[in-house]
Amino acid sequence: MTTTPTAVPTTTAVAGGIGTSPLRPDGIPKVRGEFAFSGDLHEEGMLWGATVRSPHARARILSIDPAPALAIPGVHAVLTQDDVPGRKTCGQAVKDQPVLADGETRFWGEPVAVVAADDAETAARAAAAVAVRYEPLDALTDPGEAERQGSVFRTMHVVNGDPDRRGEVVVEGYYETGTIDQAMLGTEAGLAVPDGEGGVDLYVATQWIHEDHEQLYASLGVEPGAARIHLSGIGGAFGAREDLTLQIHLCMLALHTGRPVKMVLDRAESFAAHVHRHPSRMWYRHEADPDGTLVRVEAKLIFDGGAYQTTSHAVIANGAYFAMGPYHCESVDVVGIATRTNNPPNGAMRGFGAVQVCFAYEAQMDKLAAALGMDPIDLRLRNALDAGDRLPTTGQVIEGAFPVAEVIRSLAAMPLPDAGPGGDPRHLPGGAGLTTTAADIRRGVGFAVGFKNIAFAESFDDYAEARVTLTPDGLLVETAAAEVGQGMVTVLQQIARTATGIEQVEVAFVDTAAIGSAGSTSASRQTQMTGGAVLEAAEAVRDEALRRAGGGTLSGEGVLRDGVVVATLADVLAEGPITELVRFRHPPTTAPSETGQGDLHAGFSVAAHRAVVDVDPDLGLVRVVQVDTAQDVGKALHPAALVGQLEGGILQGVGMAVMEELRIDDGVVRNASFTDYLLPTILDAPDVEAVLIEEPDHWGPFGAKGVGEPPTISSTAAVVAAIRDATGRDLTRAPVRPEDVAGV
Amino acid sequence: MKVTLTVNGIRRDADAAPGDSLMDVLRGLGLTSVKNGCDNGDCGSCAVLVDGAAVNACLVFAARSEGKAITTLEGMATEGSLHALQTAMLESGAVQCGFCTPGIVMTAAELLEKNPEPTDREIDEAMAGNFCRCTGYTKPRDAIRSAAEMLREGRR
Ligand code: FES
Ligand code: FES
Numbered sequence: 001m002t003t004t005p006t007a008v009p010t011t012t013a014v015a016g017g018i019g020t021s022p023l024r025p026d027g028i029p030k031v032r033g034e035f036a037f038s039g040d041l042h043e044e045g046m047l048w049g050a051t052v053r054s055p056h057a058r059a060r061i062l063s064i065d066p067a068p069a070l071a072i073p074g075v076h077a078v079l080t081q082d083d084v085p086g087r088k089t090c091g092q093a094v095k096d097q098p099v100l101a102d103g104e105t106r107f108w109g110e111p112v113a114v115v116a117a118d119d120a121e122t123a124a125r126a127a128a129a130v131a132v133r134y135e136p137l138d139a140l141t142d143p144g145e146a147e148r149q150g151s152v153f154r155t156m157h158v159v160n161g162d163p164d165r166r167g168e169v170v171v172e173g174y175y176e177t178g179t180i181d182q183a184m185l186g187t188e189a190g191l192a193v194p195d196g197e198g199g200v201d202l203y204v205a206t207q208w209i210h211e212d213h214e215q216l217y218a219s220l221g222v223e224p225g226a227a228r229i230h231l232s233g234i235g236g237a238f239g240a241r242e243d244l245t246l247q248i249h250l251c252m253l254a255l256h257t258g259r260p261v262k263m264v265l266d267r268a269e270s271f272a273a274h275v276h277r278h279p280s281r282m283w284y285r286h287e288a289d290p291d292g293t294l295v296r297v298e299a300k301l302i303f304d305g306g307a308y309q310t311t312s313h314a315v316i317a318n319g320a321y322f323a324m325g326p327y328h329c330e331s332v333d334v335v336g337i338a339t340r341t342n343n344p345p346n347g348a349m350r351g352f353g354a355v356q357v358c359f360a361y362e363a364q365m366d367k368l369a370a371a372l373g374m375d376p377i378d379l380r381l382r383n384a385l386d387a388g389d390r391l392p393t394t395g396q397v398i399e400g401a402f403p404v405a406e407v408i409r410s411l412a413a414m415p416l417p418d419a420g421p422g423g424d425p426r427h428l429p430g431g432a433g434l435t436t437t438a439a440d441i442r443r444g445v446g447f448a449v450g451f452k453n454i455a456f457a458e459s460f461d462d463y464a465e466a467r468v469t470l471t472p473d474g475l476l477v478e479t480a481a482a483e484v485g486q487g488m489v490t491v492l493q494q495i496a497r498t499a500t501g502i503e504q505v506e507v508a509f510v511d512t513a514a515i516g517s518a519g520s521t522s523a524s525r526q527t528q529m530t531g532g533a534v535l536e537a538a539e540a541v542r543d544e545a546l547r548r549a550g551g552g553t554l555s556g557e558g559v560l561r562d563g564v565v566v567a568t569l570a571d572v573l574a575e576g577p578i579t580e581l582v583r584f585r586h587p588p589t590t591a592p593s594e595t596g597q598g599d600l601h602a603g604f605s606v607a608a609h610r611a612v613v614d615v616d617p618d619l620g621l622v623r624v625v626q627v628d629t630a631q632d633v634g635k636a637l638h639p640a641a642l643v644g645q646l647e648g649g650i651l652q653g654v655g656m657a658v659m660e661e662l663r664i665d666d667g668v669v670r671n672a673s674f675t676d677y678l679l680p681t682i683l684d685a686p687d688v689e690a691v692l693i694e695e696p697d698h699w700g701p702f703g704a705k706g707v708g709e710p711p712t713i714s715s716t717a718a719v720v721a722a723i724r725d726a727t728g729r730d731l732t733r734a735p736v737r738p739e740d741v742a743g744v
Numbered sequence: 745m746k747v748t749l750t751v752n753g754i755r756r757d758a759d760a761a762p763g764d765s766l767m768d769v770l771r772g773l774g775l776t777s778v779k780n781g782c783d784n785g786d787c788g789s790c791a792v793l794v795d796g797a798a799v800n801a802c803l804v805f806a807a808r809s810e811g812k813a814i815t816t817l818e819g820m821a822t823e824g825s826l827h828a829l830q831t832a833m834l835e836s837g838a839v840q841c842g843f844c845t846p847g848i849v850m851t852a853a854e855l856l857e858k859n860p861e862p863t864d865r866e867i868d869e870a871m872a873g874n875f876c877r878c879t880g881y882t883k884p885r886d887a888i889r890s891a892a893e894m895l896r897e898g899r900r
Pocket of ligand 2: 185235236485838839840841842843844845875876877878879
């Protein structure tokens with residue numbers, strides 16, 4: 001297999017370049033408590049906003065009376081749908097979600113009105129005082145019923161190969177996954193400041209300021225230039241900040257009152273305001289020849305999209321395209337349906353449709369191995385895809401690195417932890433407070449492999465802009481890409497350093513008016529996309545600087561020849577500025593045919609996880625002892641941050657396996673708090689060992705791949721497989737609850 | 745209602761509404777390192793030291809803090825140099841988004857004050873009330889271990 005890294009470093013001597021792990025530049029303000037998150041913003045004379053939300057899954061709005069709220073001293077505005085100055089709806093691909101409810105509310109928590117008042121407490125009181133009369137209507141909350149009624153956002157039918165191909169060994173299964181919350185620690189927050197000329201500046205934590213901007217100015221009814229979005233500090237994202245929440249509301253209030261307006265959602269509202277991971281119902285049938293060759297996979301997937309589309313069309317597409325894992329198969333038939341119901345809207349979350357199907361297809365692979373009497377790892381290896389192979393679902397020939405077998409082999413070769421929980425009762429499932437004894441514990445080991453695409457797909461015009469400017473002191477990198485905590489800010493510095501030899505690199509996050517889109521910080525794409533733009537721009541800056549100086553090598557001191565500075569950076573700049581703006585695009589993708597065929601994806605990444613659990617099968621208690629991983633990373637640009645992504649992503653997968661789930665009854669969320677929506681703590685965190693497989697990809701900077709999502713794709717499946725191994729139970733639903741383990 | 749506190753060594757008078765928590769008051773004073781992750785005692789993002797003990801400031805009524813000595817993350821660095829925990833959090837890669845960082849540092853500060861050489865299990869027990877959604881806790885644990893070592897060796 002041949003691979004072509006996009007660039008060869010001209011110097012490796014520069015400190016803090018790629019392959020090293022320099023400290024993150026925003027780290028000092030973060031550890032000093034000086035980093036301004038969007039909830040920390042302040043402007044003189046600012047008002048506070050609050051939101052009136054529907055308490056019903058579905059209701060007709062008979063009337064909205066703002067008078068009781070406006071009668072409260074210090075309340076400045078109550079705005080409803082009638083007050084939306086421009087387009088009354090918003091949404092990413094389809095503008096189907098009312099900015100404020102349009103006469104009918106379609107999910108619990110839907111924004112109905114917004115208020116502004118002198119302080120947060122008064123705003124909250126005012127929101128409670130807005131008198132909304134509802135007539136509750138029958139809510140459609142069962143995805144199966146929605147499918148029967150044809151209430152769907154998208155139906156996929158991915159068909160490939162000979163439909164009559166049959167295998168001798170057949171396994172079927174039905175699987176479900178629950179609704180999962182991103183639970184980023186910083187809730188939605190922002191500050192809108194009117195400019196006095198009919199325009200507004202919005203400071204907000206989001207994943208894609210340019211997409212927000214498109215929706216924002218249209219709904220405000222202003223020229224694009226009159227609404228500017230600035231990134232402010234982001235307290236985690238994981239998909240939750242891909243859709244609009246409070247952006248338009250804040251700007252409406254600011255323009256209406258002529259005052260700056262700030263809004264910070266509380267945790268309960270945050271659960272209501274952002275989309276979640278789609279709950280899924282999945283039926284599978286796998287057929288194999290007696291030697292373990294997978295020959296036919298049929299699947300039907302129903303992902304519930306909830307009330308509005310957001311990204312359901314793309315999430316179900318991922319579900320369908322990646323429905324059978326990184327394996328060969330001659331014949332495939334996958335139906336994927338994203339339903340429209342009156343449940344809270346579902347959309348982007350780390351792994352984006354690949355997580356749900358991985359839970360199902362890896363359970364199927366284990367089941368198939370048992371039916372064949374084969375070792376489950378051998379079965380996976382026998383069917384593993386490689387670069388140059390065709391993806392059995394879409395028919396696309398896989399370009400770039402795709403080391404599935406190596407990932408599996410490397411993980412399988414890692415040592416297992418010592419057997420048994422030992423004598424410390426705190427290491428037992430449930431901890432010392434519960435009544436498990438070491439004698440009751442069964443240990444289980446589970447293995448799972450998952451993959452997905454990197455960057456946007458299906459012919460989307462996906463690009464990222466970045467500007468690199470040479471200054472007398474070094475380099476300035478400007479981008480609109482969202483640094484959500486993952487460490488892109490450091491990686492961009494490293495790429496610019498290695499490309500130029502200049503160590504001093506400042507990364508500036510600039511607003512929508514200052515630069516074009518960097519695209520979304522999602523789909524594991526920024527290292528490759530904005531990183532790709534920075535690499536090209538930095539190389540062009542380097543080449544121009546060297547041309548002016550008549551050749552040599554570049555460093556922070558200036559241009560060197562034979563180790564001597566022949567021109568300082570200031571000398572080089574005497575002729576005029578050197579600045580390069582690059583709009584980077586990944587290899588083009590095509591739109592899918594009717595049967596889901598085509599070169600739909602720009603690249604792929606594969607990871608595998610092996611979980612070790614201790615289980616008390618009688619009490620239903622589980623302790624996840626260890627989750628090891630091997631991941632295809634292309635090239636590790638910042639090894640420490642990369643491992644940080646793996647550890648954090650794995651813990652989110654563990655959460656989905658054993659504790660996290662939004663409980664929704666008839667469309668109403670019952671556990672919208674951190675008291676009732678359980679997140680893994682340090683006591684729940686397994687040890688993690690990671691192997692990085694570095695095979696350069698065909699288009700990432702220096703061969704790097706995005707790494708953010710694969711850690712959450714197969715970790716859930718591996719943990720549940722381990723619990724199956726320990727208990728012998730089927731466990732077809734994630735998260736696994738104690739009663740499922742205990743069988744009561 | 746007026747509340748008088750000593751915050752990071754400086755006497756501060758603050759206005760507080762009857763329902764205000766210590767978190768509200770401190771954030772109102774501009775100490776925005778005190779993070780509101782839940783306002784409900786679940787996440788530990790708002791942890792500060794009250795007379796040396798780490799508490800979730802969102803759970804303490806402002807009125808109950810009258811006269812107390814409060815330390816927030818802003819008060820951890822002295823004369824421009826970082827506290828060992830701040831340095832170690834950064835160097836261990838325990839800071840991603842950083843929203844949990846203030847609460848983790850303050851909770852760990854109390855732990856290391858009381859127990860300069862904690863085992864991993866002791867670290868885990870002390871930190872069980874602090875959520876971090878980004879890192880997976882391995883690196884925060886590493887950071888606390890390495891800060892303990894730095895402090896024992898007299899390095900900041
Ligand atoms: S904000 Fe105080 S514990 Fe979460
Ligand atoms: S670093 Fe983001 S929550 Fe801990």
